[in-house]
Amino acid sequence: MENNTVAVIPSYNEDKTINKVIEETLKHVSSVVLVDDGSKDKTEDVLENEYQGRLYYLRHPINMGKGAALRTGVRFAAKLGATRVVLLDADGQHNPQEIPRFLAKLNEGTELAIGARKKDGNMPFSMRSGNLFLSRLIQLLFGSHVEDTQSGYRAFEITNASKLIWKSNDYFVETEMLIRAEKNKLKVRELPIATIYHDSYKGTTFIDGIKIFFNIIKLRVYD
Amino acid sequence: MINGIAIIGIFFALFMGYYTFIKFKRKEITTNQSVFWGLVWTSIIIVVLIPGKISDFLDQFQIARALDLIVVLGIVFLLAVTFYLFVRVNKLKNKLNDLVESLAIKKAQKNENSFCA
Numbered sequence: 001m002e003n004n005t006v007a008v009i010p011s012y013n014e015d016k017t018i019n020k021v022i023e024e025t026l027k028h029v030s031s032v033v034l035v036d037d038g039s040k041d042k043t044e045d046v047l048e049n050e051y052q053g054r055l056y057y058l059r060h061p062i063n064m065g066k067g068a069a070l071r072t073g074v075r076f077a078a079k080l081g082a083t084r085v086v087l088l089d090a091d092g093q094h095n096p097q098e099i100p101r102f103l104a105k106l107n108e109g110t111e112l113a114i115g116a117r118k119k120d121g122n123m124p125f126s127m128r129s130g131n132l133f134l135s136r137l138i139q140l141l142f143g144s145h146v147e148d149t150q151s152g153y154r155a156f157e158i159t160n161a162s163k164l165i166w167k168s169n170d171y172f173v174e175t176e177m178l179i180r181a182e183k184n185k186l187k188v189r190e191l192p193i194a195t196i197y198h199d200s201y202k203g204t205t206f207i208d209g210i211k212i213f214f215n216i217i218k219l220r221v222y223d
Numbered sequence: 224m225i226n227g228i229a230i231i232g233i234f235f236a237l238f239m240g241y242y243t244f245i246k247f248k249r250k251e252i253t254t255n256q257s258v259f260w261g262l263v264w265t266s267i268i269i270v271v272l273i274p275g276k277i278s279d280f281l282d283q284f285q286i287a288r289a290l291d292l293i294v295v296l297g298i299v300f301l302l303a304v305t306f307y308l309f310v311r312v313n314k315l316k317n318k319l320n321d322l323v324e325s326l327a328i329k330k331a332q333k334n335e336n337s338f339c340a
Contacts, residue, residue, distance in 0.1 A: 035327065057334075058327040064320070072324045076331065169320065 005029045005103060006082035010069030011090035015041040019048055021088070024096035026054055028103075029086060035073040038063035056080070066152075067166055067173030074165070078158055086155045093196045094153040101191055102155035111160050111186040114146060114178070115153030115193035123195050130209040134216065138175065141220045142182045146190055150174050150204065150212075153193055160186060171208045172215045179219050229271045236267040 007029045011018055022032050032051075036043050036059040047057060058072060070087060077085050086102055088094040094115065105113040119128045135149040152174050156164060163184040166176040181188050204212075240261060247257035270277050270289055277289045286292050 056331055058331040060323050060327050062323065064323055068320060068323065071320075072327050075324065076328050079328070079332075169316075 003083050003103075004081055005084040005086060005099075006077040006080060007032045007086045007088060007096075007099070008035065008070060008073030008077055009033070009088055009090050010035050010037055010066050010073060011039060011043060012037045012063060012066075012069075013039045013041045013043070014090040015039070015043045015046045017092040018043060018090050019046060021090055021092055021096065022047075022051065022055060025086075025088065025099065026051060028096060028099035030054065030082075031056060031080065033058065033073045033077050033080070034090070035069040035076075036060065037065070037069040065169035065173075066171055067176070068169040070173055071166065074161055078161060082158050084155060084157055085161070088153050095194050095196065098153070098191075098193050099155075102153075105189055105191055106155055106157060108189075109187060110189040111156060112164065112177070112181045112188045113155045114148065114188065114190050115151050116146070116148040116190040117151055117193055117195040119148075119195075126206060127204070130204070130206070134175065134209065134212055137213070137216055138178065141216065142179055144178060144182050144188070146178060146188060148190065149178055151193070168215065170211070171204045172212050175212055175216060176219065179216070229274075232271040233268055236264040236271075240264040 005028075007025045009018075009021065009025070009032060011034055014021075018034070022034065025032050031054040033056045034047075036057065038060045044057070044059065047055070056076065058076060060069065060072065074085055074087075084103065084106060086099055088096065088099075098115065102113045102115070117123060119132065123131075131148065131150050135147055138144050138146070138149050154174075154177070163186060164177050164180050166173050166180065168176050178188065243252070243257050243260045243264065246252045247254070252260075270293075274289055281287075281289060281292060
Protein backbone atom coordinates (compact mmCIF):
# COMPACT_ATOMS: atom_id res chain seq x y z
CA MET A 1 0.00 0.00 0.00
CA GLU A 2 1.29 3.44 -0.86
CA ASN A 3 2.23 5.37 2.25
CA ASN A 4 -0.06 8.20 3.22
CA THR A 5 1.69 10.03 6.04
CA VAL A 6 -0.40 12.45 8.04
CA ALA A 7 0.97 14.80 10.65
CA VAL A 8 -1.21 15.46 13.68
CA ILE A 9 -0.50 18.73 15.43
CA PRO A 10 -2.33 19.60 18.65
CA SER A 11 -2.42 23.33 19.19
CA TYR A 12 -3.38 25.63 22.03
CA ASN A 13 -2.76 29.35 21.67
CA GLU A 14 0.09 29.03 19.17
CA ASP A 15 -1.02 31.57 16.59
CA LYS A 16 2.50 32.99 16.32
CA THR A 17 4.20 29.76 15.27
CA ILE A 18 1.49 27.62 13.72
CA ASN A 19 1.81 28.71 10.09
CA LYS A 20 5.55 28.17 10.03
CA VAL A 21 5.17 24.71 11.56
CA ILE A 22 2.43 23.72 9.09
CA GLU A 23 4.37 25.05 6.11
CA GLU A 24 7.51 23.12 7.04
CA THR A 25 5.60 19.97 7.95
CA LEU A 26 3.73 19.84 4.63
CA LYS A 27 7.07 19.48 2.84
CA HIS A 28 7.38 16.00 4.31
CA VAL A 29 3.84 14.62 4.72
CA SER A 30 0.69 14.20 2.63
CA SER A 31 -1.47 16.31 4.89
CA VAL A 32 -1.65 17.94 8.27
CA VAL A 33 -4.45 17.53 10.79
CA LEU A 34 -4.38 20.53 13.08
CA VAL A 35 -6.44 20.11 16.24
CA ASP A 36 -7.12 23.46 17.81
CA ASP A 37 -7.77 22.62 21.44
CA GLY A 38 -10.05 25.52 22.29
CA SER A 39 -7.51 28.25 21.62
CA LYS A 40 -8.42 31.73 22.78
CA ASP A 41 -6.02 33.51 20.43
CA LYS A 42 -6.20 34.09 16.69
CA THR A 43 -5.19 30.57 15.60
CA GLU A 44 -8.15 30.05 13.29
CA ASP A 45 -7.82 33.52 11.80
CA VAL A 46 -4.11 33.35 11.02
CA LEU A 47 -4.21 30.05 9.13
CA GLU A 48 -3.22 30.79 5.58
CA ASN A 49 -5.09 29.65 2.51
CA GLU A 50 -2.10 28.34 0.63
CA TYR A 51 -2.11 24.75 1.75
CA GLN A 52 -4.04 23.47 -1.27
CA GLY A 53 -6.46 21.27 0.58
CA ARG A 54 -3.74 19.52 2.56
CA LEU A 55 -4.59 21.07 5.89
CA TYR A 56 -7.50 19.78 7.95
CA TYR A 57 -8.55 22.05 10.78
CA LEU A 58 -10.45 20.60 13.70
CA ARG A 59 -11.48 22.62 16.71
CA HIS A 60 -12.43 21.49 20.19
CA PRO A 61 -15.10 23.89 21.45
CA ILE A 62 -13.43 23.81 24.87
CA ASN A 63 -9.88 23.14 25.98
CA MET A 64 -9.57 19.44 26.73
CA GLY A 65 -5.83 18.87 26.97
CA LYS A 66 -3.04 17.67 24.71
CA GLY A 67 -3.96 14.02 25.03
CA ALA A 68 -7.55 14.66 23.95
CA ALA A 69 -6.41 16.79 21.00
CA LEU A 70 -3.99 14.10 19.83
CA ARG A 71 -6.66 11.43 20.14
CA THR A 72 -9.11 13.46 18.04
CA GLY A 73 -6.37 14.08 15.47
CA VAL A 74 -5.26 10.46 15.20
CA ARG A 75 -8.85 9.24 14.86
CA PHE A 76 -9.46 11.80 12.12
CA ALA A 77 -6.23 10.84 10.39
CA ALA A 78 -7.44 7.23 10.34
CA LYS A 79 -10.67 8.39 8.69
CA LEU A 80 -8.57 10.16 6.06
CA GLY A 81 -6.91 6.87 5.22
CA ALA A 82 -3.54 7.64 6.78
CA THR A 83 -1.12 4.75 6.86
CA ARG A 84 1.38 6.53 9.08
CA VAL A 85 1.00 9.25 11.64
CA VAL A 86 3.58 11.74 12.84
CA LEU A 87 2.87 13.67 16.02
CA LEU A 88 4.54 16.99 16.62
CA ASP A 89 3.95 20.14 18.60
CA ALA A 90 2.65 23.45 17.30
CA ASP A 91 5.09 25.66 19.18
CA GLY A 92 8.11 25.03 16.96
CA GLN A 93 9.80 22.76 19.50
CA HIS A 94 9.92 19.96 16.94
CA ASN A 95 11.75 20.56 13.69
CA PRO A 96 9.60 19.21 10.82
CA GLN A 97 12.74 18.66 8.75
CA GLU A 98 13.42 15.62 10.91
CA ILE A 99 10.23 13.86 9.79
CA PRO A 100 11.99 11.83 7.05
CA ARG A 101 14.23 10.32 9.75
CA PHE A 102 11.16 9.18 11.68
CA LEU A 103 9.70 7.61 8.56
CA ALA A 104 13.00 5.90 7.85
CA LYS A 105 12.86 4.38 11.35
CA LEU A 106 9.39 3.04 10.60
CA ASN A 107 10.75 1.56 7.36
CA GLU A 108 13.29 -0.36 9.44
CA GLY A 109 10.48 -2.08 11.33
CA THR A 110 10.17 0.26 14.30
CA GLU A 111 6.58 0.40 15.51
CA LEU A 112 6.85 3.54 17.64
CA ALA A 113 9.59 6.01 16.83
CA ILE A 114 10.31 8.61 19.50
CA GLY A 115 12.46 11.67 19.13
CA ALA A 116 14.97 11.85 21.97
CA ARG A 117 16.11 15.32 22.94
CA LYS A 118 19.63 15.87 24.11
CA LYS A 119 19.52 16.84 27.75
CA ASP A 120 21.85 19.80 27.39
CA GLY A 121 21.75 23.46 28.33
CA ASN A 122 18.95 24.10 25.85
CA MET A 123 16.58 22.14 28.04
CA PRO A 124 15.58 24.00 31.22
CA PHE A 125 17.01 22.39 34.36
CA SER A 126 13.58 21.63 35.81
CA MET A 127 12.56 19.82 32.62
CA ARG A 128 15.87 17.95 32.46
CA SER A 129 15.68 16.66 36.01
CA GLY A 130 11.97 15.87 35.87
CA ASN A 131 12.38 14.09 32.55
CA LEU A 132 15.31 12.06 33.88
CA PHE A 133 13.44 11.01 37.01
CA LEU A 134 10.28 10.00 35.16
CA SER A 135 12.23 8.21 32.44
CA ARG A 136 14.14 6.16 35.03
CA LEU A 137 10.89 5.32 36.78
CA ILE A 138 9.30 4.05 33.57
CA GLN A 139 12.42 2.06 32.77
CA LEU A 140 12.24 0.48 36.19
CA LEU A 141 8.52 -0.28 36.22
CA PHE A 142 7.93 -1.22 32.60
CA GLY A 143 11.30 -2.37 31.34
CA SER A 144 11.46 0.41 28.79
CA HIS A 145 14.81 1.45 27.26
CA VAL A 146 13.60 4.89 26.23
CA GLU A 147 15.65 7.81 27.53
CA ASP A 148 13.28 10.66 26.66
CA THR A 149 9.89 9.36 27.70
CA GLN A 150 8.28 12.78 27.66
CA SER A 151 9.10 13.69 24.06
CA GLY A 152 6.02 14.40 21.99
CA TYR A 153 7.73 14.03 18.62
CA ARG A 154 6.69 10.55 17.50
CA ALA A 155 5.63 8.45 14.55
CA PHE A 156 3.82 5.15 14.17
CA GLU A 157 1.89 3.06 11.64
CA ILE A 158 -1.86 3.60 11.85
CA THR A 159 -2.31 -0.17 12.19
CA ASN A 160 -0.70 0.10 15.63
CA ALA A 161 -2.90 2.97 16.76
CA SER A 162 -5.32 0.65 18.57
CA LYS A 163 -2.44 -0.72 20.68
CA LEU A 164 -1.23 2.77 21.51
CA ILE A 165 -4.46 4.70 21.95
CA TRP A 166 -4.50 6.50 25.27
CA LYS A 167 -7.15 7.43 27.78
CA SER A 168 -5.44 10.47 29.26
CA ASN A 169 -6.46 13.93 28.14
CA ASP A 170 -3.48 15.81 29.49
CA TYR A 171 0.33 15.77 29.31
CA PHE A 172 0.38 12.18 30.52
CA VAL A 173 -0.38 11.17 26.93
CA GLU A 174 3.27 10.70 25.98
CA THR A 175 3.97 8.49 28.97
CA GLU A 176 0.80 6.48 28.56
CA MET A 177 1.49 5.91 24.85
CA LEU A 178 4.93 4.57 25.67
CA ILE A 179 3.66 2.36 28.49
CA ARG A 180 0.95 0.90 26.23
CA ALA A 181 3.57 0.28 23.55
CA GLU A 182 5.73 -1.59 26.07
CA LYS A 183 2.75 -3.57 27.42
CA ASN A 184 1.77 -4.56 23.87
CA LYS A 185 5.40 -5.43 23.09
CA LEU A 186 5.72 -3.00 20.21
CA LYS A 187 9.19 -2.25 18.89
CA VAL A 188 10.01 1.18 20.31
CA ARG A 189 13.11 2.99 19.06
CA GLU A 190 14.50 6.44 19.68
CA LEU A 191 16.28 8.79 17.33
CA PRO A 192 18.13 11.92 18.41
CA ILE A 193 16.45 15.22 17.66
CA ALA A 194 17.31 18.84 18.29
CA THR A 195 16.42 20.32 21.67
CA ILE A 196 14.47 23.51 21.10
CA TYR A 197 12.84 25.52 23.88
CA HIS A 198 11.32 28.88 23.07
CA ASP A 199 9.53 29.33 26.37
CA SER A 200 10.70 27.66 29.59
CA TYR A 201 7.32 28.22 31.23
CA LYS A 202 5.12 26.59 28.64
CA GLY A 203 4.46 22.91 28.43
CA THR A 204 4.70 20.56 31.37
CA THR A 205 5.16 22.11 34.79
CA PHE A 206 6.34 20.67 38.09
CA ILE A 207 2.74 19.97 39.02
CA ASP A 208 2.23 18.11 35.74
CA GLY A 209 5.31 16.10 36.67
CA ILE A 210 3.74 15.09 39.97
CA LYS A 211 0.53 14.07 38.19
CA ILE A 212 2.55 12.06 35.67
CA PHE A 213 4.39 10.32 38.52
CA PHE A 214 1.15 9.20 40.16
CA ASN A 215 -0.34 8.18 36.84
CA ILE A 216 2.69 6.00 36.12
CA ILE A 217 2.20 4.22 39.44
CA LYS A 218 -1.51 3.92 38.72
CA LEU A 219 -0.87 2.34 35.31
CA ARG A 220 1.53 -0.14 36.88
CA VAL A 221 -0.73 -1.16 39.70
CA TYR A 222 -4.26 -0.46 38.62
CA ASP A 223 -4.74 -0.63 34.88
CA MET B 224 -28.69 15.78 81.57
CA ILE B 225 -28.03 16.87 78.02
CA ASN B 226 -24.43 17.98 77.40
CA GLY B 227 -23.03 20.46 74.86
CA ILE B 228 -22.35 17.96 72.10
CA ALA B 229 -25.81 16.51 72.48
CA ILE B 230 -27.34 19.98 72.07
CA ILE B 231 -25.30 20.54 68.91
CA GLY B 232 -26.41 17.13 67.64
CA ILE B 233 -30.08 17.92 68.31
CA PHE B 234 -29.93 21.33 66.66
CA PHE B 235 -28.11 19.85 63.66
CA ALA B 236 -30.72 17.11 63.26
CA LEU B 237 -33.60 19.57 63.64
CA PHE B 238 -32.06 21.91 61.09
CA MET B 239 -31.47 19.08 58.61
CA GLY B 240 -35.01 17.83 59.18
CA TYR B 241 -36.36 21.26 58.38
CA TYR B 242 -34.10 21.55 55.32
CA THR B 243 -35.30 18.15 54.13
CA PHE B 244 -38.89 19.23 54.60
CA ILE B 245 -38.34 22.38 52.52
CA LYS B 246 -36.74 20.35 49.73
CA PHE B 247 -39.70 17.97 49.82
CA LYS B 248 -42.23 20.83 49.65
CA ARG B 249 -40.39 22.30 46.67
CA LYS B 250 -40.53 18.87 45.05
CA GLU B 251 -36.74 18.72 44.76
CA ILE B 252 -36.71 15.34 46.47
CA THR B 253 -39.26 12.57 46.35
CA THR B 254 -41.48 11.36 49.19
CA ASN B 255 -39.38 8.24 49.67
CA GLN B 256 -36.19 10.27 49.80
CA SER B 257 -37.59 12.69 52.36
CA VAL B 258 -38.87 9.79 54.53
CA PHE B 259 -35.43 8.15 54.38
CA TRP B 260 -33.58 11.28 55.39
CA GLY B 261 -36.22 12.11 57.96
CA LEU B 262 -35.54 8.76 59.62
CA VAL B 263 -31.79 9.48 59.57
CA TRP B 264 -32.22 12.83 61.36
CA THR B 265 -34.72 11.35 63.80
CA SER B 266 -32.38 8.52 64.71
CA ILE B 267 -29.65 11.07 65.49
CA ILE B 268 -31.98 12.80 67.96
CA ILE B 269 -32.90 9.46 69.56
CA VAL B 270 -29.26 8.42 69.94
CA VAL B 271 -28.42 11.77 71.47
CA LEU B 272 -31.38 11.82 73.91
CA ILE B 273 -31.21 8.26 75.20
CA PRO B 274 -27.56 7.22 75.01
CA GLY B 275 -28.02 4.79 77.89
CA LYS B 276 -30.63 2.74 76.08
CA ILE B 277 -28.50 2.81 72.96
CA SER B 278 -25.49 1.56 74.94
CA ASP B 279 -27.54 -1.40 76.21
CA PHE B 280 -28.45 -2.19 72.61
CA LEU B 281 -24.86 -1.82 71.39
CA ASP B 282 -23.51 -4.06 74.18
CA GLN B 283 -25.25 -6.95 72.49
CA PHE B 284 -23.04 -6.34 69.45
CA GLN B 285 -19.93 -5.73 71.58
CA ILE B 286 -19.65 -2.11 70.48
CA ALA B 287 -18.21 -0.03 73.30
CA ARG B 288 -19.60 3.41 72.51
CA ALA B 289 -22.26 4.83 70.24
CA LEU B 290 -19.75 7.40 69.07
CA ASP B 291 -17.44 4.65 67.79
CA LEU B 292 -20.30 3.16 65.82
CA ILE B 293 -21.23 6.53 64.35
CA VAL B 294 -17.62 7.26 63.36
CA VAL B 295 -17.17 3.85 61.73
CA LEU B 296 -20.49 4.07 59.91
CA GLY B 297 -19.60 7.60 58.81
CA ILE B 298 -16.24 6.49 57.38
CA VAL B 299 -17.82 3.55 55.58
CA PHE B 300 -20.48 5.81 54.15
CA LEU B 301 -17.91 8.37 52.97
CA LEU B 302 -15.85 5.65 51.29
CA ALA B 303 -18.92 4.39 49.49
CA VAL B 304 -19.82 7.91 48.40
CA THR B 305 -16.23 8.54 47.22
CA PHE B 306 -16.30 5.42 45.08
CA TYR B 307 -19.70 6.31 43.68
CA LEU B 308 -18.52 9.81 42.77
CA PHE B 309 -15.34 8.40 41.22
CA VAL B 310 -17.40 6.17 38.94
CA ARG B 311 -19.79 9.01 38.04
CA VAL B 312 -16.96 11.46 37.27
CA ASN B 313 -15.23 8.90 35.07
CA LYS B 314 -18.43 8.32 33.18
CA LEU B 315 -18.96 12.05 32.66
CA LYS B 316 -15.36 12.50 31.56
CA ASN B 317 -15.74 9.78 28.92
CA LYS B 318 -18.99 11.30 27.66
CA LEU B 319 -17.38 14.74 27.44
CA ASN B 320 -14.40 13.29 25.55
CA ASP B 321 -16.68 11.58 23.04
CA LEU B 322 -18.84 14.67 22.62
CA VAL B 323 -15.98 17.12 22.03
CA GLU B 324 -14.20 14.75 19.68
CA SER B 325 -17.28 14.05 17.60
CA LEU B 326 -18.15 17.77 17.42
CA ALA B 327 -14.67 18.59 16.15
CA ILE B 328 -14.63 15.79 13.58
CA LYS B 329 -18.18 16.37 12.33
CA LYS B 330 -17.50 20.07 11.86
CA ALA B 331 -14.27 19.36 9.99
CA GLN B 332 -15.97 16.84 7.74
CA LYS B 333 -18.78 19.28 7.06
CA ASN B 334 -16.32 22.04 6.19
CA GLU B 335 -13.93 19.78 4.29
CA ASN B 336 -14.87 21.14 0.93
CA SER B 337 -15.37 24.71 1.96
CA PHE B 338 -12.59 25.20 4.50
CA CYS B 339 -9.55 23.10 3.71
CA ALA B 340 -6.91 25.72 3.02
